[in-house]
Each structure stands twice: as C-alpha cells, then as structure tokens.
Amino acid sequence: MKIGLEVHVALPTKSKLFCSCSMEDSDNPNSNICPICMGFPGSKPMLNEAAVRSALGISNALYCKINRKISFVRKVYFYPDLPKCYQITQMEESIGKEGYLELENKKVRIRRVQIEEDPAQIVRKGMLTLLDFNRSGTPLVEIVTEPDISTEEELREFIANLRSMLYYLGVDINKEMKADLNISVGETRVEIKNVTGIKSLIEATRFEVERQTEAIKNNEKIERETRGYNEKSRATESMREKETDEEYGYIYESDLSTFDISEMKHADPVYINKIAAELAGDSEVNPKTIREITMLNRSALAMIYRFRNRYRVRSIIHGIQRFEKYSDSTMKEEDSDRIEKLVKLIDEGKDISREIAEDIIAGKEVKVEYSDVSVEEIEKMVRKFLDENPGVLEEYKRNKKTVNLIIREISSKNNLHPKEVAAGAAAVLKSIAG
Amino acid sequence: MKSYINEFLGMEKPTDYYSGLLSDIEKLNKEHHFITTLNKDISYEKDGRLPFTVKANICVKGFETTAGSKMLRGYLPPFNATVVDKINASGRFSFLGETNMDEFGFGTFGLNTEVPARNAFDNDYVAGGSSSGAAVATAMLKYHVAIAESTGGSIATPAALNGVVGFTPTYGAVSRYGLIDYANSLDKIGVMARCAEDAKVAFDTIRGRDRYDTTCSVETIGNKKRKKLFVIKELMEKAEEPVKSAFERLLDRLGGNYEISEIDSKIMDKAIAPYYIIAMAEASTNLAKYDGYKYGFQNEDTNRKYNDFFTDARINFGAEAKRRIILGTFIRSESVKDKYYSKATQVRGMIIREMRSILEEGFIISPALPIATPKIENASKLTPTQNYAMDIFTVPPNLGGFPHITFPYEYHDGLPLGAQLVTGHANDYALFDFVSEWEELFEYRFRHNLGEI
Known part of the structure; x- marks a missing residue:
C-alpha cells in the first residue's frame, strides 16, 4: 500500500501573502480586503517575507534542499472563490525540495515545500452562495510527500511528527489543516481531495484503504479517480465531475520577480x-x-x-x-x-x-515531614528489603545503579528522606557486596 | 531646447483656458474618438497645470477605466496607478482624461475596440495601436503629455503614425502598479509628447522604484553616448516603399554625425512568433479574472451554474481578445507547452543576448513600421497574421525590454513617417539626446494645436 500526502497549513503571519491586509480574524465578512487580494485589474502582488521565512524554516526542518532563488507560477482555473481565476503558487523553484521526515522505522521523502495563496471562502446561506474575501490571500505552506507511507500507523506517526515539528516552528497544524491524499492499495491510484483536519484525514484513509482492499478481494476494478471525503457519512465519495488529468495551464508569474533567499534567516527546528x-x-x-x-x-x-x-x-x-x-x-x-x-x-x-x-x-502551602528514624533502623530496613528481594542484590552486583531502586522503595514506603536512606543503603551494601 | 511644458508653465493662461480646451476636444473627439473619459472638473483655478492623459488601461481612482473593453464598461477603479500618483504629486500636471486603445492592448492599428480612434492627420486613416488615443491626443493638443503603454509596439506604432515622439522605457524603470495587464513580462508604461525634452520630463516624473511592483527595480538611468547606428539587414528587407526610400534619406541626413552600418542578425527577424506566444500565454491568464460579478460588466442573472455564468460574462470580449484567450490557453496546455512556450522563452533569451551585444556598440535604428499609414478600410481587411507582421520592427526591443523612442522624420502624402531608435538597458536618456539633436534639424508638423495660447 502506498499513501502520499499534500498537506496545506496556514502560516502564522500578521499580514497576507501578497498584500498588507491583516490576518487577524474578523467577524465582518469582506473587511480585511484590498484591491490586491480581491484581484482588481491593475493590482500586483507584493511578497510577504515573513511567510517565506516561515516556509524556509519548515523546509530546513524537513532536510530539504533549499532553492537559492525562488519564483512563482500561476495555476489557472475558474471558480468563484478565486479572485484572479488563477492562484499564485510555486513549482520547480519552490522554497524546498527533496527532503524527508523521519519516522521510527523509515524516512518519508518530501518532494516539495512551497507557499501559495488561499482563495476566498464560500459561504452557503439557503439558496445563496456568498463570498468572503477575508481569507483570500492567506499564506499557506504546501508540503508534498512521496507515496512512502504504508500503514495507517505510519500515517498517524507522520502526522504526529509533522505536527510537533511545525508546532515548534510556530505553525499550528490543527487550526485548519487541509490535505489531499493519494492512496493505492493495488495498482490504481485514487486521490482524495480537500480533507479538513487530522481526524478526518485518518478516517478518510481508513475508509479508503478498506474500500480498495475489499474491491480487490472481490475482484472489482478500482477506478482511477478523484474522490471527496464526506465528514457526516465518514466515507469517501466519487466526485461527480471526473477530474482526470487536470489542466491548469501553469505559467511563470512574471508580476513577481525572482527572489534570492540564500541569505535569509529562519528558525531552527526542534526534533x-x-x-x-x-x-x-x-x-x-x-x-x-x-x-x-x-x-x-x-x-x-x-x-x-x-x-x-x-x-x-x-x-x-x-x-x-x-x-x-x-x-x-x-x-x-x-x-x-x-x-x-x-x-x-x-x-x-x-x-x-x-x-x-x-x-x-491549587497553590496551597503543603508541608511534608519525613519520619525521624535512626541510622541503625534504616540499615535494618535495607537488610530486610534485601532479604525479601534476593534478586535485587544479584542485580546490584551487575549494575550499581540498582541502588536507586532500593533507595526509592524504602524512602517512599517509610516516608524517609532519600539522602538518609542512601547513606544507610551504601553502608549495608558495602558490608554485604563489597 | 524645445519644451512645450516649460513654455506653458511660463505663460499667462486665460482663466477659461480649460473650459475652452474641453469644448474643442469634445468637438474633435466626435470624429477622431481619441478620448474615452474626460475629466470635466479640470479647472484653471484648481489646477492651472499642464494637462496629461493616460491610456485607458491605467487606473485613475473614480474615473471610468475600461482598457478599451466592454468587459470593464462602467468600472471605476478604487485606487490610482502609481504613475498617476507620481504625476499628481509632481504639481506640474493636471489629469485631463483617458485615451482610446485596442481592447486590453490587443492591436497594431487601434481598430480592435468598439469605436476606434482615427488618425490625427486624416480620419480615413488608422491611428495605430494599441495606444491609439494617446498618440492622437498628443498630435491634437499643443500643451499636453500622454502616459501610454507598450507591450510589443503599442507606443512606437501610434506615435509614428500620428507624428509625435513616443518613448518606451527599459522594462522595470516605471511601476506597472495600476496598469491593467496585457502581458506582465512585456508591459511597460511609457510616454508620448511633441518633443523629446517633454518626453524626458514626463519619464522622470513617473519613473522610479515602487514597493507595489516588485519587478520595478531599475532606479539609475544612464546616458551613454553612441556614435554608431546599426541597421539590421534582415529586418530592413521587410520594409516596403515608400518607407524604404524615405528611411534611406533619413540615414543620409544622419550620416554626417553618425557612423552607420548595416549588420546581419540571424535571430531578430524571428521575434514575432515568440513574442506572440509569450504575450498570448500571459494575456490568457490575465483575462481569466473577468468573470462578470466583481467589477465592470455584471451578469444580472446569478441563479445558474458557475460555468454557464462565466461563459455568459465572457461573451463580452471582442474577437481579438477571444482569439488570444483561446490561443494563449492552448499554448499553456501541458501537451504543447514545451513546443511553444518553453521554446519561445529560449528564443527570447537569444534575442536579448544578441541585441545586448549590438547595443553595447551603438543604437539600432529602423523605421517604426514596414509600411506607410494604411487607410482604416484597408487595415481592417488584414488577416491576424498580416497584422502581427506589422510589428516586425517594434517587437524585438519590446521582447527584450530595451528602451526605444520613435520620432517623425518625413511626411508622405501629408502623413508622418516615424523612425525608431533602440538603446541598451537603462540607457534611456541617450535616446532623448539623440532625438533632441534631430529636432534641431527637422521641424515636426501638426494639423491641430488645441489649447494654443
């Protein structure tokens, strides 16, 4: 089984990717907008360096090769949430490429780390389709893996490690993680688009793996197709419109110059x-x-x-x-x-x-007193413990650190100060074991 | 040195100067259709400055800016283009209006719009495009500068056909913020004026870095004198009579001051195909945003499927715009991308390298167009490829982002002929000096002098 992922996460910047509109949440739809993130004729994108720096830190943490010069492309498709009817994203000259993320038993290869703009939000109200452009232009990082994940467990581990790594770089993956999955249990690759959140990602994978496994068992043909994930029915569903070989007509984004990021500073990773x-x-x-x-x-x-x-x-x-x-x-x-x-x-x-x-x-004053016991008494306790647990002495002869076990056991059971127990134990052990 | 700007600013103007000018323009505009939006609020008391116009693809806050397209009818931009802010801030110019153009800049003769502008000398003839209205306005108004725009020759061609000076700067010297895009890697905002000095003043007013346009990065403009003039043999072979003989007479006149030589180029005459491939590919993405619900043309019936909705809106593009959307989308498709788009960018690189080395040595000089001004009825019969071939001289410098200037050098049957001079990147000032020198030898003619005092 092969599973590959494209994970999209919002980057924690103050302003949008290509304009200076605020990224703060707003209750008023279409309040954090300007001609640039609305794609008005004549407007041009500027590049938010903070977003690049953030994605650079992620690329570095994923052991990617860093492109010295980055550039952008236009991905063209018609949809009402996309103000320019093309999305500014990256391809060959993305920020990072050819990295990996380490799991306990394998490395999951990372194909690409890139930044791109989020489209507007579609809000459905009864019969109406409304658009909120506050989200339009939100900086996203897209992390694309090779299909190296082979089990649900590995997928969980991958997500957990990725989430932790991003967390320490200041990126909250749980907030609004969107992922595209490709899963092939047999020969045929099935894509699942736009899965939101970690929980759905795991559930969608489980469902799809079972679906494909079942189909193979019953000798049914698996369609090469794009599916969606229905959170209510917890099932992947064939999308009505077949999206085989999507044609986005990528072209170089010549409104943004090529940027040299070789000298750019970024945060160090925590593994x-x-x-x-x-x-x-x-x-x-x-x-x-x-x-x-x-x-x-x-x-x-x-x-x-x-x-x-x-x-x-x-x-x-x-x-x-x-x-x-x-x-x-x-x-x-x-x-x-x-x-x-x-x-x-x-x-x-x-x-x-x-x-x-x-x-x-609760912050209350608490006093914990130790029992007052003589040195002889403590030594007696140590001897008794050793008599009752003959294996411990044998263990001690092999590994001197076993003394800690003796100290812990005796001090906690008798409410004694560990330092006093340690002194008694040392004396007893010296006389018995030399 | 001749400067209409200095002359005007130093003169006492009658208080009804602008109202007289506005009514003269309105009269002539009925025949020549060079102005699309007129600023009727322009007044002597408030302004008293030299009028400037902008091509209709340059956004002026609150003034209808259509880029010559039905798709943008009624569109009032919520912001000014950077060049408009700069020229306003200079305190020397007043916004007079917006000038006619081929839809989104798609045209060589100015005919690809609902009501085309007509030549300032004779309205049976084409004005040239795509900055048709800018050139006609410059030829009509005595005291005025035009902010125009060129992608593949849209300043040089109409300037030549209306007998004015047309200047296209180095790519990246003038901010494109607020310019309604045709092809982003090729578009350049430039100027038209009645003399080289005024073009220089206007250029200095609008140029300079802008944080709103990351590609606008050329800050320092040089003035390296060149004593050599190169004529490209392969390009000159495309020139027809009477242009050919007239241009030879121009070279004879310049021969006294310059060393003129004809040189070979294996690649410059191949510029048309890569130019149109790149321009159409980029244009087809720029026109994607016109989907009928955000600005300009509004689709009234919103209750239907997205695809039907978009299709209904996009019917409003003109024929040439549709042609470029279809061809541009095809060029970008995965199956042919390497064959066309990638190859075109390679050839573009080759042309830039060759021209750069030639321009290290001297200027490249040529006619602006291979033919004399055609009548509107004849030009409208040309096929698209015949039309595109008219850009043979203007496309190479535009494809390479090299600065170039057009100036009148002879009159044939009462209509001007224009020549084009090209120099290396960021050497723009050398062009103004050359043309100012020429203006000492040759007097330009104008049929109208609106606003004369």
Missing part, C-alpha cells in the same frame, strides 16, 4: 523524538512518555531543560504528569512554580497522595 531519546537516556523513563508530554508543549520541554540539573528527569516527568492528571489540563509556563514543588517532593522520594498533589496544584 522531539531525538530530544526525548536523549533525555530518556539512562533516566529510567520511556522516551515515548517524554515525547507525549513535550510534543505539543514547549513549556514542558523548557521546564525539563530548566530543572534537569536539580532533579532527576524521571521526577520532572512524573511531576508534570501528576499536574496534568489532577489539574486536567496541559501545563503552561505559569504553572512551573507549583509543578516544581511536586517535582521536588517526588525527587526526594516522597509518596504524594492525590490530596497533597491537588493542594499543591
């Missing part, structure tokens, strides 16, 4: 998978857990980096997890003081009850 693996290291935390917490949360990642010299990564992760569990929200920068309290206690080996955690999250 969460790599970071999670590094942080996990020998911290006894699953990289997957770190990835889940940080994938779409730059505050969480910043907190881990900030605290890792003071606390164990494992304690920080647990602190964030507890916070998110009991506060029922993802952590934000302003939560970091309260989370640190949790992290500190966890790191000291305290067993934190739900009530204590909730008090800390």
Whole structure:
C-alpha cells in the first residue's frame, strides 16, 4: 500500500501573502480586503517575507534542499472563490525540495515545500452562495510527500511528527489543516481531495484503504479517480465531475520577480523524538512518555531543560504528569512554580497522595515531614528489603545503579528522606557486596 | 531646447483656458474618438497645470477605466496607478482624461475596440495601436503629455503614425502598479509628447522604484553616448516603399554625425512568433479574472451554474481578445507547452543576448513600421497574421525590454513617417539626446494645436 500526502497549513503571519491586509480574524465578512487580494485589474502582488521565512524554516526542518532563488507560477482555473481565476503558487523553484521526515522505522521523502495563496471562502446561506474575501490571500505552506507511507500507523506517526515539528516552528497544524491524499492499495491510484483536519484525514484513509482492499478481494476494478471525503457519512465519495488529468495551464508569474533567499534567516527546528531519546537516556523513563508530554508543549520541554540539573528527569516527568492528571489540563509556563514543588517532593522520594498533589496544584502551602528514624533502623530496613528481594542484590552486583531502586522503595514506603536512606543503603551494601 | 511644458508653465493662461480646451476636444473627439473619459472638473483655478492623459488601461481612482473593453464598461477603479500618483504629486500636471486603445492592448492599428480612434492627420486613416488615443491626443493638443503603454509596439506604432515622439522605457524603470495587464513580462508604461525634452520630463516624473511592483527595480538611468547606428539587414528587407526610400534619406541626413552600418542578425527577424506566444500565454491568464460579478460588466442573472455564468460574462470580449484567450490557453496546455512556450522563452533569451551585444556598440535604428499609414478600410481587411507582421520592427526591443523612442522624420502624402531608435538597458536618456539633436534639424508638423495660447 502506498499513501502520499499534500498537506496545506496556514502560516502564522500578521499580514497576507501578497498584500498588507491583516490576518487577524474578523467577524465582518469582506473587511480585511484590498484591491490586491480581491484581484482588481491593475493590482500586483507584493511578497510577504515573513511567510517565506516561515516556509524556509519548515523546509530546513524537513532536510530539504533549499532553492537559492525562488519564483512563482500561476495555476489557472475558474471558480468563484478565486479572485484572479488563477492562484499564485510555486513549482520547480519552490522554497524546498527533496527532503524527508523521519519516522521510527523509515524516512518519508518530501518532494516539495512551497507557499501559495488561499482563495476566498464560500459561504452557503439557503439558496445563496456568498463570498468572503477575508481569507483570500492567506499564506499557506504546501508540503508534498512521496507515496512512502504504508500503514495507517505510519500515517498517524507522520502526522504526529509533522505536527510537533511545525508546532515548534510556530505553525499550528490543527487550526485548519487541509490535505489531499493519494492512496493505492493495488495498482490504481485514487486521490482524495480537500480533507479538513487530522481526524478526518485518518478516517478518510481508513475508509479508503478498506474500500480498495475489499474491491480487490472481490475482484472489482478500482477506478482511477478523484474522490471527496464526506465528514457526516465518514466515507469517501466519487466526485461527480471526473477530474482526470487536470489542466491548469501553469505559467511563470512574471508580476513577481525572482527572489534570492540564500541569505535569509529562519528558525531552527526542534526534533522531539531525538530530544526525548536523549533525555530518556539512562533516566529510567520511556522516551515515548517524554515525547507525549513535550510534543505539543514547549513549556514542558523548557521546564525539563530548566530543572534537569536539580532533579532527576524521571521526577520532572512524573511531576508534570501528576499536574496534568489532577489539574486536567496541559501545563503552561505559569504553572512551573507549583509543578516544581511536586517535582521536588517526588525527587526526594516522597509518596504524594492525590490530596497533597491537588493542594499543591491549587497553590496551597503543603508541608511534608519525613519520619525521624535512626541510622541503625534504616540499615535494618535495607537488610530486610534485601532479604525479601534476593534478586535485587544479584542485580546490584551487575549494575550499581540498582541502588536507586532500593533507595526509592524504602524512602517512599517509610516516608524517609532519600539522602538518609542512601547513606544507610551504601553502608549495608558495602558490608554485604563489597 | 524645445519644451512645450516649460513654455506653458511660463505663460499667462486665460482663466477659461480649460473650459475652452474641453469644448474643442469634445468637438474633435466626435470624429477622431481619441478620448474615452474626460475629466470635466479640470479647472484653471484648481489646477492651472499642464494637462496629461493616460491610456485607458491605467487606473485613475473614480474615473471610468475600461482598457478599451466592454468587459470593464462602467468600472471605476478604487485606487490610482502609481504613475498617476507620481504625476499628481509632481504639481506640474493636471489629469485631463483617458485615451482610446485596442481592447486590453490587443492591436497594431487601434481598430480592435468598439469605436476606434482615427488618425490625427486624416480620419480615413488608422491611428495605430494599441495606444491609439494617446498618440492622437498628443498630435491634437499643443500643451499636453500622454502616459501610454507598450507591450510589443503599442507606443512606437501610434506615435509614428500620428507624428509625435513616443518613448518606451527599459522594462522595470516605471511601476506597472495600476496598469491593467496585457502581458506582465512585456508591459511597460511609457510616454508620448511633441518633443523629446517633454518626453524626458514626463519619464522622470513617473519613473522610479515602487514597493507595489516588485519587478520595478531599475532606479539609475544612464546616458551613454553612441556614435554608431546599426541597421539590421534582415529586418530592413521587410520594409516596403515608400518607407524604404524615405528611411534611406533619413540615414543620409544622419550620416554626417553618425557612423552607420548595416549588420546581419540571424535571430531578430524571428521575434514575432515568440513574442506572440509569450504575450498570448500571459494575456490568457490575465483575462481569466473577468468573470462578470466583481467589477465592470455584471451578469444580472446569478441563479445558474458557475460555468454557464462565466461563459455568459465572457461573451463580452471582442474577437481579438477571444482569439488570444483561446490561443494563449492552448499554448499553456501541458501537451504543447514545451513546443511553444518553453521554446519561445529560449528564443527570447537569444534575442536579448544578441541585441545586448549590438547595443553595447551603438543604437539600432529602423523605421517604426514596414509600411506607410494604411487607410482604416484597408487595415481592417488584414488577416491576424498580416497584422502581427506589422510589428516586425517594434517587437524585438519590446521582447527584450530595451528602451526605444520613435520620432517623425518625413511626411508622405501629408502623413508622418516615424523612425525608431533602440538603446541598451537603462540607457534611456541617450535616446532623448539623440532625438533632441534631430529636432534641431527637422521641424515636426501638426494639423491641430488645441489649447494654443
């Protein structure tokens, strides 16, 4: 099975791609418009550098070759939402080409990264078709993959990684992601156009894969066609008008000069998978857990980096997890003081009850006292633990770090200060294991 | 040096100057149809400046700007073209009106519009196109400059046929913002005037970088003197009598000051095909936006399928516009793109390289047209390809974005003949000096002098 994607995402710029109209949301239709984004005769496009810089950062993060000089093309088709009846987009001289995005077990090749303008919005009201040009000229980045995705799982992973990468570059993929899919279970390639949102993308893929698999099983012929995705029936549907070999009559956009972007600065990428693996290291935390917490949360990642010299990564992760569990929200920068309290206690080996955690999250003063136990008592506890768990001593002989397990177990069960337990454990282990 | 602008600005004008001028124009316009929109509010008290006109494809805020097309009838642009803003800001010129043209600039003789302009010397003859009205207005009005536009010869041809100076600048020296597009990689806003000095003043008023047009990037204009004049043999072979002999007489007169040589070019006479291929391909995308619901022609019946709606609106294009849309769309189609469009851009590159090296050495000089001014009835019988062949001299500099100027050099049966001088990129000023020198030797004739004081 082969799945290829064309993902369109709006870029986070203040103004539109080819004019200075504001990109802020407006409740008034046709209020953020001008002769340029309305395509009035005589108007010409200007190029928004912020959009180029943003797409350049994305191309770089996808390991693309960067074109030194970029240019634009006109893609001509008639539709009422397209004010000039051509869309200004890119082809050969796009911003990036021939890159890849890494999945756990493969690389999905990226054919092209380009920018283009969004058309106006069609609003249907009863019998009326209305047009809102506020959206016209919104900068979009289009990421085109090779058909390298082979399973639904890989598709999910691809989207998750792409989303995280874009998130760290300041681009919100979930806001209004539109994708075109091409799926071939057998020999025939079927296109699915204009799927909105990640959820629909996955559902549309699942439906289409099942549909094609079923057809092959029943020896039915799969049409080479363009389908749409119906969110209500959760099914792909053949589009009434056959769009075989669309003819867009591409031509060079000579209203925009060629732009040299070789010196342009851009944001550096954050690859969460790599970071999670590094942080996990020998911290006894699953990289997957770190990835889940940080994938779409730059505050969480910043907190881990900030605290890792003071606390164990494992304690920080647990602190964030507890916070998110009991506060029922993802952590934000302003939560970091309260989370640190949790992290500190966890790191000291305290067993934190739900009530204590909730008090800390609510910002209440919480005092957690350690039991006062003599050194001899602690050593007794260590010996007892080792007697009851004979495997632990064997493990310790192979890997000295097993001492942490002993400390954690004893300090949390007996509400003891981990430092005191550590001293007792060291003494006992020295006398037993040398 | 002759300058009508300086003469006018230094003169006492009667307070009813403009009202007299407006009524004279209205009278003559009934026969010559050179003005499409007249600014009746122009007044001495408010303005008192030199009148200027713009070709009807240059947007003037609040004034009907149709680009000679039924599709844009009634269109009042909500903004000024950059050249209009610049000329207004200069404080020396007042907007008089918009001038007639071939629909969207598609024509050599000015005939491709509902009511064509007629030659300023004799209204049985063509005015030339596509800036037909601009040339006629310049030949009619004593004190006036015209802002015109050329894609493949739309300034040179009508200027030559109406006996005025027509100047087309280096591509990228004048902003195209607010110019209703014909072919974006070829369109250039230029000027027409009654003498070279006035053309230069007008050019200096409108030129310069503009953030609204990213292709407008030429800021510095040079003036490298050239002592050599080159005549391209392969092009001259297309010239017919009486143009051929008249042009030889011109060369004889110039021979005293310039070193004239005939040279071969293997490629310049091949310019027509790539020019029309590129121009039509671009034009067919520029005309896509006229779909009958946003501006100009409005389709009243909105209750139907999109395709029917668009088709109904686009019936309003004239025959030449439809021809170029169909051919241009065909040229862009995937199956023939390499055969036509890609090859045309290659040939364009070859022509630019060859001309650039010739123009390093000297000017290229030629007649503006291969024939003398035709009568309207004869010109309307020409086939499209015969029409396109008339651009043999004007297309090469336009295809290469090279600045060129047209000036009258002889009168044949009472009608002017014009010559064309081409120089290298951004050397525009050298052209004005050459023509100013010529004006010392040769006096231009005008049949009308509207606005004379």
